[in-house]
Amino acid sequence: MISVEEALEKILAAVSRLEPEEKPILECLDQVLDEDVYAGFDIPPLDNAAMDGYAVRSKDIGGAAKGRPVYLDVIDEVAAGHVSTKNVAEGTAMRIMTGAPRPGGADAVVRFEDSDELEHKDDSKRRAKIGIFVAAEKGQNIRSRGEDIQSGTIVLKRGTLLRPAEIGVLASLGKSRARVIRRPIVSILSTGDELCKVNQPLSPGKIYDSNSYAIAASVLKCGGIPKLLDIARDSIRPLKAQISHGADADMLITSGGVSMGDYDIVKDVLSQMGQIDFWTVRMKPGKPLAFGQIRKQKGKVMREVPHLGLPGNPVSSMITFEQFARPAILKMMGKDDFARPTITATLDQPIKNNDGRRIFARVRLTRDREGWHASLTGPQGSGILTSMSAANGLAIVPEDCPLVRAGEKVKVQLLEGSESIW
Ligand code: AMP
Numbered sequence: 059m060i061s062v063e064e065a066l067e068k069i070l071a072a073v074s075r076l077e078p079e080e081k082p083i084l085e086c087l088d089q090v091l092d093e094d095v096y097a098g099f100d101i102p103p104l105d106n107a108a109m110d111g112y113a114v115r116s117k118d119i120g121g122a123a124k125g126r127p128v129y130l131d132v133i134d135e136v137a138a139g140h141v142s143t144k145n146v147a148e149g150t151a152m153r154i155m156t157g158a159p160r161p162g163g164a165d166a167v168v169r170f171e172d173s174d175e176l177e178h179k180d181d182s183k184r185r186a187k188i189g190i191f192v193a194a195e196k197g198q199n200i201r202s203r204g205e206d207i208q209s210g211t212i213v214l215k216r217g218t219l220l221r222p223a224e225i226g227v228l229a230s231l232g233k234s235r236a237r238v239i240r241r242p243i244v245s246i247l248s249t250g251d252e253l254c255k256v257n258q259p260l261s262p263g264k265i266y267d268s269n270s271y272a273i274a275a276s277v278l279k280c281g282g283i284p285k286l287l288d289i290a291r292d293s294i295r296p297l298k299a300q301i302s303h304g305a306d307a308d309m310l311i312t313s314g315g316v317s318m319g320d321y322d323i324v325k326d327v328l329s330q331m332g333q334i335d336f337w338t339v340r341m342k343p344g345k346p347l348a349f350g351q352i353r354k355q356k357g358k359v360m361r362e363v364p365h366l367g368l369p370g371n372p373v374s375s376m377i378t379f380e381q382f383a384r385p386a387i388l389k390m391m392g393k394d395d396f397a398r399p400t401i402t403a404t405l406d407q408p409i410k411n412n413d414g415r416r417i418f419a420r421v422r423l424t425r426d427r428e429g430w431h432a433s434l435t436g437p438q439g440s441g442i443l444t445s446m447s448a449a450n451g452l453a454i455v456p457e458d459c460p461l462v463r464a465g466e467k468v469k470v471q472l473l474e475g476s477e478s479i480w
């Protein structure tokens with residue numbers, strides 16, 4: 059048996075980041091930038107007003123106060139998106155709106171609230187004079203050219219994850235496209251004679267194929283593009299054909315057929331089609347796992363596609379996906395933060411660990427005044443998918459810990475959907 063860390067290390071060593079693609083910025087959300095993005099101009103491009111008010115010369119209003127206004131001649135009005143050709147000379151002011159370029163001569167903006175503007179609301183647009191109630195520092199209420207971004211500097215570095223803010227920064231630089239590491243296409247193949255497609259009637263002895271969907275949804279969540287293949291039956295020829303089909307992707311994930319059962323022929327087929335290791339990983343659920351490379355001839359080139367063979371039990375396949383497939387997909391996308399965040403919580407029920415494996419127990423996290431609580435979501439059988447659905451965390455019981463008592467602390471890995479607990 060190998061440890062969870064050892065298995066992860068081997069898997070990560072065998073996958074590499076994919077090549078870049080260039081596409082419209084909105085389609086790049088959650089992908090990793092593969093270029094340094096430089097600013098071709100300053101942002102803001104000109105000094106401009108941070109407030110609605112009057113552009114003035116600070117010199118002219120040095121003595122202004124509430125009971126002692128300084129009156130200035132209003133020479134023009136300028137709104138955002140327009141440039142006034144006039145200059146603010148001694149004793150004058152210009153009515154200015156937020157975002158409008160600072161007119162020549164002016165070095166400060168006085169807010170409407172600090173003038174007699176509001177006392178003359180109805181005719182303020184037509185008034186030739188404005189009374190200013192406050193003095194102003196040079197630069198007051200003015201956003202200076204380049205205060206956000208200076209021309210020629212790197213604004214976003216290669217390797218940056220593009221979140222909504224970065225997509226906005228790209229747009230502010232006038233970039234409509236960006237170069238990012240592309241998303242991996244992940245083939246998903248369920249194996250088993252007992253499996254039935256979700257849109258078919260269920261006959262005796264059959265169950266619906268849930269793994270294809272849970273795994274495909276997990277692939278989507280971490281940014282990959284799932285490609286669902288038809289269910290492969292437990293016989294060599296169709297399985298070979300499906301695996302070969304699945305190898306036309308960046309990664310193949312199979313579920314089922316890797317344990318000790320009589321019909322677990324996936325192992326044999328995989329060994330014939332490439333370089334595959336079968337591991338028993340010291341974890342529960344999810345002990346049997348396969349990992350390797352499928353070889354496929356494409357024209358003159360022999361391609362090698364990483365393959366991860368997850369156990370068939372629905373909970374085992376999801377938990378092994380979390381521990382191994384998710385990091386591999388993230389690495390392919392150029393990301394380097396693979397680990398799910400963990401917190402420490404008080405366990406509400408005891409968990410026994412009889413055989414020295416690392417247990418990932420499905421729990422629901424809640425918070426009270428003393429801190430986090432983790433409560434088991436019900437029976438922990440590896441076929442009980444609803445207990446996965448009720449969970450927002452996986453409590454981790456270490457290999458060398460035979461028992462965690464109720465009331466003791468455990469580390470909990472946060473799952474999808476745990477955002478709502480904060
Ligand atoms: P296996 O790993 O193939 O021995 O399967 C272990 C258990 O998981 C069996 O009870 C299977 O019926 C079940 N199982 C395997 N594949 C799927 C699937 N795609 N969807 C739902 N259950 C599955």
Ligand code: MG
Pocket residue numbers: 249250251314315321370
């Ligand atoms: Mg099977």
